Amino acid sequence: MLAATRASRQRRRPAPGPTLRDAGGAAGVCPMRAADRGPERDAVLRDFLDKGAVRSGLLGEPYQQLWSDLAGALSGGKRFRPALLVGVYRAHGGTDEHLAATVAAGVELLHTAFVIHDDVIDGDQTRRGLPNVSGAAAGRARAAGVDEAHANAYAQTAGILAGDLALVGAVRTISQCGAESATVSRVLDLVDQAVHASAAGELADVGLSVGIGSATIGEVLTMAELKTAVYSFVLPLQAGAVLAGSPEPVVDRLGDLGRLVGIAFQLQDDVLGVFGDEEQTGKSCLTDLREAKQTPLIAHARTTRQWPLIAPFHGNADLTQEQADRACALLEECGSRQFIEDLAHSYLGAALAIADEVGLPREFLGWVSTLTTGLLRSAA
Structure with a gap:
């Protein structure tokens, strides 16, 4: 009975009215897909992480580990927010691909900051089945013999700080994109x-x-x-x-x-x-x-x-x-x-x-x- 209930919960139902797939044809193909300058955007993100890693090397192992966890939080994901930005930019006649990719990287940093902080607020230490920034910090604390309450406090601290770093990085990246000041x-x-x-x-x-x-x-x-x-x-x-x-x-x-x-x-x-x-x-x-x-x-x-x-x-x-x-x-x-x-x-x-x-x-x-x-x- 329980298995049948789960199957009912997850059954596929016809969708009434328009859907996003309807808007784009059977395969949802769009010429602007090519406008998502993924390699350029990722190069901007790598530059941000590399510069931070150099600084973290001067600030002790715990901070190095925190920066490494932030780099992990920035990896993967759909990257649909940067892709939206670049797609609209190209659709409205924009041609400076590096400019758009730089601002898109800033938007991805902003998203990462919000995700990290959201996990802290919700008390989550995993994301997609793996330790998130807070979870990684908690694991290190537990491995060092710290009791659960203090390990969780350390985890929250790490999450707040990593989110702050990503937030500041987002603003800095966008402010240095090279566009006109206005x-x-x-x-x-x-x-x-x-x-x-x-x-x-x-x-x-x-x-x-x-x-x-x-x-x-x-x-x-x-x-x-x-x-x-x-x-x-x-x-x-x-x-x-x-x-x-x-x-x-x-x-x-x-x-x-x-x-x-x-x-x-x-x-x-x-x-x-x-x-x-x-x-x-x-x-x-x-x-x-x-x-x-x-x-x-x-x-x-x-x-x-x-x-x-x-x-x-x-x-x-x-x-x-x-x-x-x-x-x-x-x-x-x-x-x-x-x-x-x-x-x-x-x-x-x-x-x-x-x-x-x-x-x-x-x-x-x-x-x-x-x-x-x-x-x-x-x-x-």
Whole structure:
């Protein structure tokens, strides 16, 4: 019975309305894929890490290890934020590939900073099954004979410091990109807005989880926009356009597009956080329920008659897989999963209209789909 329940949770369902793959054709192919100057971007990141490694060599072994952990956090990943920036830059006539790659590297550093800090806030010491910056530091502390409480304190310290280093590195990298001063200033304004928005969204996320606020669907969607959509989509889309010299009305509309796509992305990510396959998502399907995450999925479920049955599972730190399967079944029965997936599709449809308006190729969003491994894929 339990196996059947899991299969039901992860079954593939037809997606109503437009999807990112629909926008880009069967394969989501986009000419701008070639615009992601990966080698140049990675060369900028390597230069940042190499210079930091030289400095770390003068500051003792613990700091050398911290810098090495930061380098590990910067490795891998989809790199879709830098690719978005470079893709929009090229789509709007930009030709200085090194310039775009440098700013794209700064955006990736910013993302890394947020990921490291987010793990500290959530108390996570692993990412995709491997020790993250905090986890690596905790492991070294335990190996040195430090007790668990102090090892965790050391882990938090390492995560905070590594995130700070990446954040400063992001601003420094962008400020030295070589563009005209007015352009650099405009891009840094966008970065500043993204940092403020992400901080506000993270604070709201934790606040809702501990019972501050009403956790309505509207509040939760605003939190998702601030925490994820602004820095992951609005920033790279607008920065790419600014670097290409696009007029402000176009930059503004790209901001609207980024918010819509970013919220759709977060909505589906929340569904995957509960219904997804851990081997594919890299995240336990128990985490959001155990930590009482106030996602749109949960906000909708609160408005249904099944909520009294779901509530005991939400925030249960000892939640078992069998209990999680029961919670998932109830979330499907009350219509919350379908509601959130439909809402994601509606945001995407509005984003497609703006893409047409600002002259982005329709296959652009299909390309975004491949970069994010299928934004609106079913949790299978």
